[in-house]
Amino acid sequence: MKRRTREAWAAYAFLSPWMIGFVIFMAIPMVASLVLSFTDYDALRSPDAVGWANYQRLLEDPAVRRSLVNTLVYTVMSVPATMAVSLALAALLTRAGRRSAGFFRTVFYLPEITPKVAVGVLFLILFNGQAGLVNAVLGLVGIDGPQWSTDGPWVKPGLVLMHLWSVGSTVVIYLAALRGVPRELYEAAELDGASAWQRFRRITVPMISGALFFTLIVQTIAALQSFDEAYTAFYGSAASATYSNDAALFYLIYLFQQAFEFLHLGYASAMAWLLFVVILAITLVQVRLSRRFVYYEGGDR
């Protein structure tokens, strides 16, 4: 008993850096932002209580609707694209020799450590409608590339393509999952005459469904909070902000503008809580659906 207590204390001691960090950097600010969301606050003067006014304004503000739709559309495009590309790359890597797989794994991961701000600037250079590399390559195969940075309908696809630049961590997760699929399942299926597609569909996908589900959740949340690349490309500097495009106004960008450009920190806090609710709802739906699609080895289903 005594030993257990001591061990419990030791555990808490080891956990304490995280717990202290959580309280200071997450719990307190979250409570603070909840309180601030019911105030008119500009960070320069003391907050004024305004009741539900900020939340009411959320419903009326067309830019909130616009930015939320932008963000959802971006998420719907970017998450499946990221997962598909990552899975394809990971599948290729499993076929590579051990040595070269290690090399390519590193190469795929490198863009992850590229600062997002650099990626945003790179977007403007690569996707320039006239002098950009992307359109130059498209031109080689006879395609007249679009104006990625000014033509509304092409802004989000451009940002999605740019986001695919950093699929490294998802590739690594899928690679590990693919390596965990028992060889003998494939051998048995092959003996039974299953095609490559059938083997992929019936063995690979169910066996790595846990990893797929995990990345789905993580990628969805990340996409809904997308900020850096689009902000740098369209809003970051005074010069780029001049040519902002409504199609790139993601929810967090609008939130940041409200908070730190227009000094409506109360309203921005309310926006943050709305996003929190949206993300929570989407995640709950995903978890609910996952019960039908995700297979856990050793689980009772």
Place this chain on the structure above:
Amino acid sequence: MVRKLLAGTTTVLLLAGCGGVGSGGDTGAAATLTTMGFGLGDEIATTRADLAGKAIAPATVKIGGSAFDAQQFLAAVASHTPPDLVYLDRQLLGTYAARGTLEPLTDCIAKQHIDVGQYRPAALKETTLDGKVYGLPEFYDNRVLLVNDAAVEAGGLTSQDLAPADRAKLAAAAQRLTTRTNGTLSRIGFDPKIPEFLPLWAKANGVQMLSDDGRTAHLDDPRLAGALTYAKSLIDAQGGWGAVKAFRDSFDFFGEKNPFKQGQLAATLMDDWYLNVLANYSPDVRVTAAPFTDTAGTPIDWVTGSAWVIPAGSTHKDQACAWIKTMTEAPTWVAAAKARAEKRRAAGKAFTGVYTGNRVADEEIFGRLVQLKDRPAFDAAVRTVLKAQDSAFTMPASPAGSEFKTAWQNAVNRVLSGEQQPADALRQAQQEAQRALDAAVARR
């Protein structure tokens, strides 16, 4: 996830954690003043900072170096450690002054015997809110029409064909000077510089986008929609916004392969400092400057610039006041201009002057220091800018300047991308801007 979510929202921590840049109390002799938004990028900055530093010795000034960052400033103010001196865009000043964050300079002006008459009235207007001066103006950034003579001649025209009074002729010239190579733009005929220069187009059509007290927006004026329609038509005639913007983004504006040298730009509305860039990198380029005008030929010049302000929470207000007085007074500007003139001369290049918010300084700089007889093109261009200054206007200070600007810029972008018609876009901008202005005024 939560952490990222919070990054944009919870200020309390940010404010407490990031802290400010302020120093301790006013300890008298050996005080160190802190700044925000100012960097010692060139001789104009270093020469003046040296002189201003001498004016408050033995106190010293620590100069930060990066551009003004609202988030950083808010954090510093909210944690009660504001910097002693802030350098910011005059258009932003109203936002902070209206919230009581900035010290009115009434006392400072009286105590230090600052002659406000030396500052250009249009610049001073930008730093004045509700009758109180909150900042001392620095640069005086004029907008004029710059014509690339070689490119215009190559198109079979002269700079006279680009006289802005005749809008139909200007449009025809713009189209004629535009060239395409293999289906892509290789020269822009005339760049109307929207969204950024919309206030200039507005004024030329008789519209002042914001009332003098900074509280009422006039964005839904049909004459403004008319100006925007015309400017958009210029861009459409040259290949459309996407093509023009993409081509312009590929320019090396601040280098030896600048669009004037490369013949990629025949004419553009531009800030006056671009003459310095050209004189520095392409001294042989033949450039003609002309004032932008309304349709009757009356010159119109929209001016912006930066200002020095003192936060209300500064702990060294007297020294800060003495410092900004020195930074913006005529002898200091003249010393800085001399330093640049010498540097240019040593490099065998032309000195095209510094346009300051200080009338007295400009008289000295352009009367004595700027000697361009051997470079008649630049000489004429400089005279034009000086002349344009007589017809300068500025945007009034406003408690919601940032939101106002975002509203009209977004409107222009919606028009340029073809999403909305000018009248609709500006009507929406009017609603957004007025709502923000009303809210800012109500909260005061």
